[in-house]
Amino acid sequence: MSKDIRLLQGNEACALGAIYAGCDFFGGYPITPSTEVAEEMALMLPKKGGKFIQMEDEIAGIGTILGAAAAGAKAMTATSGPGFSLMMELLGYGCMAEIPCVIVNVQRGGPSTGLPTKGAQADMMQARWGTHGDHPTIALCPSSVEESFKLTVKAFNLAEKFRMPVILLLDEFIGHMREKMQMPAPGELELYTHPQPTVSPAEYTHYGDGSSVGGPYASMGSGYRFNITGLTHDQHGFPTGRSDEIQWKMDRLKDKIEKHRPELLEVDQEFMDDAEIAVFSYGGAARSAQQAIREARARGIKVGLVRPTTIWPFPDQALEEILRKVKTVIVAEISQGQLLGEIQRLNQTHTKVIPVQRYDGEMLTPNEVLNAIVEVTK
Amino acid sequence: MKNRYEIRLSGSGGQGMITAGIILAEAAGVYDGKNVVQSQSYGPEARGGASKAEVIISDKEIFYPKATAIDILLAMTQEAWEKYSSDLNPDAVAIVDSWYVKDLDKPGVISLPLSQKAREEVGLEIIANVIALAAIAQITGVVSREALERSLLSRVPKGTEEKNRQALEIGFRLGKEAKK
Numbered sequence: 001m002s003k004d005i006r007l008l009q010g011n012e013a014c015a016l017g018a019i020y021a022g023c024d025f026f027g028g029y030p031i032t033p034s035t036e037v038a039e040e041m042a043l044m045l046p047k048k049g050g051k052f053i054q055m056e057d058e059i060a061g062i063g064t065i066l067g068a069a070a071a072g073a074k075a076m077t078a079t080s081g082p083g084f085s086l087m088m089e090l091l092g093y094g095c096m097a098e099i100p101c102v103i104v105n106v107q108r109g110g111p112s113t114g115l116p117t118k119g120a121q122a123d124m125m126q127a128r129w130g131t132h133g134d135h136p137t138i139a140l141c142p143s144s145v146e147e148s149f150k151l152t153v154k155a156f157n158l159a160e161k162f163r164m165p166v167i168l169l170l171d172e173f174i175g176h177m178r179e180k181m182q183m184p185a186p187g188e189l190e191l192y193t194h195p196q197p198t199v200s201p202a203e204y205t206h207y208g209d210g211s212s213v214g215g216p217y218a219s220m221g222s223g224y225r226f227n228i229t230g231l232t233h234d235q236h237g238f239p240t241g242r243s244d245e246i247q248w249k250m251d252r253l254k255d256k257i258e259k260h261r262p263e264l265l266e267v268d269q270e271f272m273d274d275a276e277i278a279v280f281s282y283g284g285a286a287r288s289a290q291q292a293i294r295e296a297r298a299r300g301i302k303v304g305l306v307r308p309t310t311i312w313p314f315p316d317q318a319l320e321e322i323l324r325k326v327k328t329v330i331v332a333e334i335s336q337g338q339l340l341g342e343i344q345r346l347n348q349t350h351t352k353v354i355p356v357q358r359y360d361g362e363m364l365t366p367n368e369v370l371n372a373i374v375e376v377t378k
Numbered sequence: 379m380k381n382r383y384e385i386r387l388s389g390s391g392g393q394g395m396i397t398a399g400i401i402l403a404e405a406a407g408v409y410d411g412k413n414v415v416q417s418q419s420y421g422p423e424a425r426g427g428a429s430k431a432e433v434i435i436s437d438k439e440i441f442y443p444k445a446t447a448i449d450i451l452l453a454m455t456q457e458a459w460e461k462y463s464s465d466l467n468p469d470a471v472a473i474v475d476s477w478y479v480k481d482l483d484k485p486g487v488i489s490l491p492l493s494q495k496a497r498e499e500v501g502l503e504i505i506a507n508v509i510a511l512a513a514i515a516q517i518t519g520v521v522s523r524e525a526l527e528r529s530l531l532s533r534v535p536k537g538t539e540e541k542n543r544q545a546l547e548i549g550f551r552l553g554k555e556a557k558k
Binding site: 005006118119173176177179180287288290291294342361365366367370 | 442540
């Protein structure tokens with residue numbers, strides 16, 4: 001069979017990745033620079049027997065995917081900053097009620113309406129803390145069209161397994177960029193779908209111990225009875241005010257991440273074996289860093305790139321080890337220091353940390369990163 | 379042939395510059411087998427305003443997706459020329475639309491009747507972008523004629539194939555005449 005090579009936008013690859021992962025429901029409201037995700041889903045889903053629904057706003061959009069997912073669908077929505085802000089309340093509901101779904105945020109410049117057609121990486125902290133209360137967060141950040149496809153598939157797998165909303169944090173640069181990619185053949189990428197309960201409905205507890213990561217959970221309407229609420233609840237989903245049950249629920253949410261960090265974290269490293277300088281970057285900004293470190297290497301500078309594709313949970317241990325190992329860390333991002341703050345939190349060894357930032361809607365240029373690298377060696 | 383080209387297609391919103399960029403990138407990437415990255419910038423408005431698409435074509439892996447030193451520039455309007463012609467390589471090929479770009483501040487620019495031929499010979503000014511792509515292919519060799527035709531015909535709406543083929547031929551002809 002001949003290879004299926006296509007020229008695709010990051011947004012189109014995201015939609016195709018969703019279909020590959022078995023997504024059968026999309027609900028949302030179009031917003032630049034994420035609209036192509038909805039357009040592609042509107043074209044593809046009906047042909048696959050899935051459902052696409054455009055709602056009156058983003059709040060309703062995320063509401064439909066939570067409902068669809070609770071009823072057993074693999075569901076996704078896509079938005080950008082202003083819509084992501086509107087989704088925060090129900091994102092928390094998804095965490096509390098433990099509903100698997102994928103929320104794509106193609107980041108544009110903010111705050112507020114900001115820069116509809118220009119990119120940014122300034123929703124990193126909103127992805128983590130935008131909804132209130134202690135809660136688990138998984139957010140993935142692609143740096144290429146192909147990664148956009150693959151991380152969308154991964155986002156669905158993690159949502160199903162960890163039973164929670166997973167955020168795909170794209171940015172306008174990668175979302176709107178076109179590259180060619182080879183479409184993975186059916187079966188080439190691993191897909192995960194959560195198991196259904198095998199106990200009788202009388203014995204079933206929707207939030208029973210062992211069901212939080214990789215365990216079975218039932219869909220609404222499948223014959224298993226349970227309650228869903230945003231209130232802190234017991235194993236059956238009914239609201240509780242009991243201290244022991246509250247503690248149990250909150251630990252359950254926390255442990256999803258804390259006890260499974262190794263399988264969640266992915267950090268790509270380039271030229272790090274002998275590096276004395278490490279550039280920390282991710283998403284669209286990493287493309288400038290990749291070019292810059294190659295130009296610096298050509299000048300004989302020992303520099304490497306550290307690029308997390310899982311940005312939440314934050315890869316503390318891997319980055320701490322690198323902070324201890326290298327002489328200088330350069331943090332390249334398209335925001336006023338959201339990644340930088342996390343690096344500073346980890347920097348117990350007081351390694352020299354230099355920020356390279358841009359927040360005028362444009363990508364960092366390779367020269368901006370290269371100049372910072374060269375400056376370090378002087 | 380060079381092993382890396384940075385190409386910028388610029389004009390006014392609605393002139394099909396982004397479409398042209400996609401067709402060019404698909405031709406070079408999918409049909410000629412090169413590495414390609416295509417990006418664009420445009421304002422919040424649907425029509426009007428300066429618009430540009432950039433395509434990088436390379437034998438090697440491409441990291442930074444934006445153009446920094448232009449090898450090939452197309453400017454379909456005076457505004458686009460003024461806004462996007464400042465970072466040309468010394469040996470860059472610059473092609474402008476003779477109808478809309480009258481005031482040139484650099485020597486050696488190739489001025490072609492792209493929109494004029496589109497109107498007079500095809501009867502559709504909107505197809506000037508296709509004429510421009512064919513002229514670029516003919517003058518620079520950055521993409522093969524066959525790849526350009528395959529990519530174009532896979533992207534255009536059904537029923538417009540003949541007009542698009544005609545536009546390609548006009549572009550190839552203008553390119554040949556310009557090279558003489």
